[in-house]
Amino acid sequence: MNKELKLLPAVLATGIMAFAGVLIETAMNVTFPTLMTEFKISTSGVQWVTTIYLLVISIIVPLSTYLLKNISLRHLFLTANLFFILGLVIDYRSPNFAFLLIGRLAQGISTGIALPLMFHIILTYSPLEKRGAMIGLGNLTTSIAPAIGPTYGGILTSTTGWKAIFLFLIPILLLALVVGLKAIPSLPVSKTSTMDWFSLLGIALMFSGFLLFLEQLTSLTGIVALLVGIGGFILFYQRSVSARNPLIHLQVMKNAAYRRFLLGFLLCQCLLLAISFVLPNFVQIVLKKDAFTAGLMMLPGAAVGAILAPLSGRLLDHIGPKKPIISGLLLAAIGWFGLLWLVGSPVLLGFVAGHVFYMIGIGLSYSNLMTTGLSALPQAAYTDGNAIFNTLQQFAGAVATALAATVINQAQRHATDFQQGTIFGSQLVLGSLLVLLLLVLLLVTIQFHKDPR
Template identity: 65%
Template sequence: MKEKKIHLLSAVLATGIMSFAGVLIETAMNVTFPTLIEQFGISTGMVQWVTTIYLLVISIMVPFSNYLLKNFSIRRLFVVANLFFIAGLVTDLWSPTFTILLVGRLLQGISTGIALPLMFHIILNFTPMHKRGTMMGVGTLTTSIAPAIGPTYGGIMTANLSWHAIFLFLLPVLAISLVIGLFAIPEMPVKKTGALDLISLIGIALLFSGLLLFLNQLGNWSSLISLVIGIVGLLIFYRQATRGKNPLVRITVLKNKAFVLFLCGFLVCQFLLLGISFVLPNFIQIVLGKDAFIAGLVMMPGAAVGAILAPISGRILDTFGSKKPILLGLSFAMVGWIALTLLLRSPLLLGFVAGHVFYMIGIGFSYSNLMTTGMNLLSEADYGDGNTLFNTLQQFSGAVATAIVATIINLAQQAQTDFIAATITGSQLSLLVLLGLLLAVFIACLIHFRKKPVLG
């Protein structure tokens, strides 16, 4: 019997649509925070859990997906992920309380935690090497552009309809993804490899949960308990990863220093994407007094520029190598980020648009190419572990970035009586912290490429 072949472009499109919806909804909810705070009577620190719990679940699910991909067909995983997402959308469309809203976000997190590694698994295993940069550019388009489009989409829905509509209009999108996926992804046999390392999964859950709680509780003694929980989780995970028979993730790939460099660069870009998607829309609403629609609209030009550049930058990498697009991209990103940081003291909407566009030009050139370059440094046998590390830490770094900027702004608001002035101070401090990380990555990449002038 002839084995059915995967329709590569359609399969990437189907999983990409689902992943795009998952990442879009991360930041689409950010513009609703002032509305949610008022409606549910909660604080800035509490409302950010709408994003944080979602990213936390994804961070736990992605390494679990490494096991799933080795033991279940990609068609079955695709269908399960799609149905979980739809269930989460329906739950949040109805949600009358903040708790139920979080339950829906949890279901969506399970889906996205399967969809993202599934998309990159298809790209890495079915795309020829000479086309991989371009296809990775298309794939990472979902994780680089969606955070920027999210506030625009969320702002339009919230200002003209209701924040519930954010979930309503994604239902037909998921239906389209399901139809395309059922056509493009055939049922292919999977050679099951190993049992689930449940202890590793528990360790990861304790690690990520403890660290996120620690960041959210900074300033309170209870944060130390959360930090201890995170450290215990790290020790459990490390022990299993180095001594276990079937670890969820083999961390031996981290011995490759160049791979670690590009992984860190990729994660810093994710920090910035999620950080600015939290800071800027809330700043525009709280400090400038604009509505959610305007807050989202400011992000739209940058999102469009990033969307255009993502696949183009992958083609540039395929043609010229990784040095030029990565260094050029990081340079543009720094200039745009510095402009945004300075503008918080002299806010101007058009200035925010220009700074964000410049920053997104940089992300468009560097973001996907950092991941592609890092993955190209690994052997085919290590693709699964490398893919898991990129996607797991990508989502966790997004949760950490959201928690950090929310905590900095929240602490500033509590320390000053002038709420508006405190929000300005907190927003600027949070962007300065992220700028320091971006500068460190740029310097590290510059040193690396000077040592190795040619790198595919």
């Protein structure tokens, strides 16, 4: 066997897995009205199809530092791929909602391994002068798939049924398996670190508690969940500063530039996941369109984002991060304001135009925020910095989905008209995120003023 890793095919193979993971994450959002009817569940209940998936990823990703030091890249890749295929088969054959969630859990384990594996390969094996373009290529999986997902899910739900969403991904995962096994050799690992089980327990309690709190905001269960989440955070923080080999060294968070670009990146992730939840459901519930139309509406924005994602990395390599990031966030804010305004006076083509404009901004800024944040760290801290980016990226997506579902569900329950409740809830979600987006734009601008690049 060739003992030299082949960079581009290796990134392609791991990227296909990550892309499939994020694609299916948002492809299921467009099926929610169908699932609610088929399984007789509420808006807040059906969102667990996405939330449990993101929760598992959030718990698995912090293990990446330990896994990458103790297991070969080839074995990690093989494990992730087989877990994904297993999850797809379970969901395709699922007879009830519980089995559907079990399959989503297996897919979450796979994506939780694949995402940090892909970025580890990029950061470790790509030349410095090409790192921006390679990270842009890697972030193609997480910036474009959320927009393509509703289109993919809508087409299949309307034509062959929602279970085909899982079936059609199986040959793609098999292709990734073949490419990855040829590109990723079985390289030796040092096996120098040990597992800090208390850190893992803290992360599991923290993320699970906070997400359950968001889903049960108005109940006693929510208060208990919040306390569990706070307890998990305290345990995780204590282990990160006192354990000999913590899962993640939080010292990287002391870097102000890293923190600000991380915050911007996470807000962009919230926007991507929130809009992929709000718009398809809004179009089906309020405008009375089918899943195919709801998904197709997201396609033009997805195409724009697909073009800009890799190009934005090259732009950063040539002119630096300031202009692409600031202009991107500004354009995203303008497009997002347009979407917020249109929710009150819905026009289908207006949603398409607003989403395209917003995706232009995301395409320019999203991956460059990650590249610039990681570049602010010393090379020895890349692994921990990358783990934090990927962990919080998934948790931010879970929070955005859970919070959007909870707010809209509460608005639907307390409104005299279900459609009016959906409109009001969507306005609350989009308006709150617009305020946060403007705040992040301000913080990033301040950072570039302090450190012009």
